[in-house]
Amino acid sequence: MQFISDNSDLLWSAWLTTLSLAVASGVCALVLGTVLAGMRVSPVPPLRGLATFYVEVFRNTPLTVVFFFLFFGLVYVDLQFPSRFTTAVAALSLYTASFVSEALRSGINAVPPGQAEAARALGLGFGQTLRTVVLPQAFRTVVPPLGNVWIALAKNTSIAAGFAVTDLTAALQRLANLNADQLLAVFAAVVLGYLVITLPSAWLIRVVENRVAIVR
Amino acid sequence: MSGPSVLFDLPGPGARRRQRIGTVVGSLVVLGLVALALWRLGTHGQLEPERWAILFDPATGVPQALWQGLLNTLAVAAVGMVLATVLGALLAMGRLSDHGWVRAPVGVVIEFFRAVPLLILILFCLLFLPTVGVPMTAFRALVLGLTLYNMAVLAEIFRAGILSVDRGQREAAFALGMRKTQVMTLVLLPQAVRRMLPVLVAQLVVLLKDSSLGFIVGYVELLRTARSLVEFFNFSYGNRYTFVLYVAAGLIYIVVNLLLSALARYVEARTRRNAKAAAAGEGELPADVQMGGGGGAVPVAR
Numbered sequence: 001m002q003f004i005s006d007n008s009d010l011l012w013s014a015w016l017t018t019l020s021l022a023v024a025s026g027v028c029a030l031v032l033g034t035v036l037a038g039m040r041v042s043p044v045p046p047l048r049g050l051a052t053f054y055v056e057v058f059r060n061t062p063l064t065v066v067f068f069f070l071f072f073g074l075v076y077v078d079l080q081f082p083s084r085f086t087t088a089v090a091a092l093s094l095y096t097a098s099f100v101s102e103a104l105r106s107g108i109n110a111v112p113p114g115q116a117e118a119a120r121a122l123g124l125g126f127g128q129t130l131r132t133v134v135l136p137q138a139f140r141t142v143v144p145p146l147g148n149v150w151i152a153l154a155k156n157t158s159i160a161a162g163f164a165v166t167d168l169t170a171a172l173q174r175l176a177n178l179n180a181d182q183l184l185a186v187f188a189a190v191v192l193g194y195l196v197i198t199l200p201s202a203w204l205i206r207v208v209e210n211r212v213a214i215v216r
Numbered sequence: 217m218s219g220p221s222v223l224f225d226l227p228g229p230g231a232r233r234r235q236r237i238g239t240v241v242g243s244l245v246v247l248g249l250v251a252l253a254l255w256r257l258g259t260h261g262q263l264e265p266e267r268w269a270i271l272f273d274p275a276t277g278v279p280q281a282l283w284q285g286l287l288n289t290l291a292v293a294a295v296g297m298v299l300a301t302v303l304g305a306l307l308a309m310g311r312l313s314d315h316g317w318v319r320a321p322v323g324v325v326i327e328f329f330r331a332v333p334l335l336i337l338i339l340f341c342l343l344f345l346p347t348v349g350v351p352m353t354a355f356r357a358l359v360l361g362l363t364l365y366n367m368a369v370l371a372e373i374f375r376a377g378i379l380s381v382d383r384g385q386r387e388a389a390f391a392l393g394m395r396k397t398q399v400m401t402l403v404l405l406p407q408a409v410r411r412m413l414p415v416l417v418a419q420l421v422v423l424l425k426d427s428s429l430g431f432i433v434g435y436v437e438l439l440r441t442a443r444s445l446v447e448f449f450n451f452s453y454g455n456r457y458t459f460v461l462y463v464a465a466g467l468i469y470i471v472v473n474l475l476l477s478a479l480a481r482y483v484e485a486r487t488r489r490n491a492k493a494a495a496a497g498e499g500e501l502p503a504d505v506q507m508g509g510g511g512g513a514v515p516v517a518r
Binding site: 041042043044045046047050056057059060061062063064065068069072073076077078108113116117120125126129130134155156158159161162169172173176180183184187190191194195198199 | 221222223224225227231235238239242243246253256257260331332333334335336339340343344347421425426427428429431432439458459462463465466469470473474477
């Protein structure tokens with residue numbers, strides 16, 4: 001316990017880094033994933049193809065490889081993110097967006113066809129149908145899968161540690177080197193840091209799910 | 217997508233023309249961006265054919281090294297998959313046990329390993345286990361970490377599969393006088409495994425993807441191989457071959473995973489055609505499991 005209080009500053013800032021990585025990538029992935037899901041059901045074939053291509057590529061690439069390319073590959077096309085943190089956010093968002101898009105698409109498919117047909121009968125265009133009728137219902141049905149994506153994202157942030165972002169896992173590696181005799185305490189502290197994010201999230205998802213679920 | 221979508225009317229002549237114009241403009245923009253990227257690469261001399269030739273020239277040792285890296289990746293994934301499947305099946309049976317003193321600890325084990333980031337598990341095996349006298353290599357740590365995490369995920373998949381078998385099967389088996397173990401091994405498991413097959417294959421893709429974490433803990437898998445080749449070549453040629461090698465490693469990953477995903481879809485299609493298994497309905501992995509590297513703390517129960 002002594003050692004935890006000694007390193008509380010390091011652990012606290014590392015935990016904040018992990019949390020902000022997760023939140024920033026979560027928001028970006030949600031926006032990008034929603035756009036991709038919209039493209040996948042759109043009336044324009046090239047847009048559908050583009051979104052399908054994106055999702056297939058990113059779903060089948062290990063997250064480590066995505067990180068790798070953004071950190072070491074982008075310089076060859078003269079691009080550079082302003083900081084390691086933003087690069088990590090970009091990698092996590094690009095990867096997670098494909099899963100968000102898949103979850104949302106299943107939600108869109110789960111909305112009864114009558115809803116979209118009624119919207120069209122009222123004269124709404126594709127964008128209006130999607131924005132005002134289908135997506136609001138789709139989001140409600142995909143709360144559990146989206147929540148799971150969020151929890152997986154929170155845990156995937158640990159990979160950023162391999163690319164010199166000072167998150168919880170990086171703190172773990174550093175503390176493990178300094179306190180070889182107290183490894184168990186180090187691991188316990190770091191695992192606790194992740195559980196503090198994931199367990200309340202799981203609980204919150206259940207609450208939200210119960211509140212917004214549509215009974216059909 | 218089959219048939220006309222309910223989301224939009226069939227485009228009329230005006231809309232089709234707008235779409236065609238949009239497609240042309242959009243393609244031009246995309247092609248322009250690709251051309252710009254290629255041009256930037258070209259000005260750095262990254263596209264010279266002789267740079268890419270090293271990937272296929274056995275004299276440089278590069279193809280052999282990448283092949284060895286791929287084999288190492290597949291070795292970790294294969295060992296991890298077998299161990300995780302066996303342990304996962306045992307855990308699933310433990311979780312469905314009639315005895316509370318078996319069910320409770322097994323449940324805790326499953327929930328714990330699903331809630332901890334995979335990288336932390338691997339680091340735990342690599343850093344902590346040697347201090348208590350377990351000899352550890354990067355390979356073992358990676359396999360152990362992948363096994364611990366995936367056995368918990370697979371246990372939940374198996375459990376869902378066993379529970380999805382029609383209740384009548386179990387009751388009929390008991391009525392025939394079978395014992396608990398017989399009911400499980402002779403009646404429930406064979407049917408559950410059949411239904412869970414597509415999900416199991418999909419999980420192999422996830423496991424293979426996750427084996428790239430070996431890069432971070434220093435196991436010489438594909439990505440780490442590319443990295444050390446780059447360092448080796450940097451010594452004599454500067455960063456002449458860096459980009460080439462990274463692209464090659466990335467492409468190999470994507471191709472192998474796409475092949476495995478195609479296999480998963482094929483197995484799923486076969487199972488779907490089977491009338492008995494068709495009742496199982498969805499064979500889709502929950503998104504959190506597909507994402508790898510962590511999974512969700514929310515149970516997979518359906």
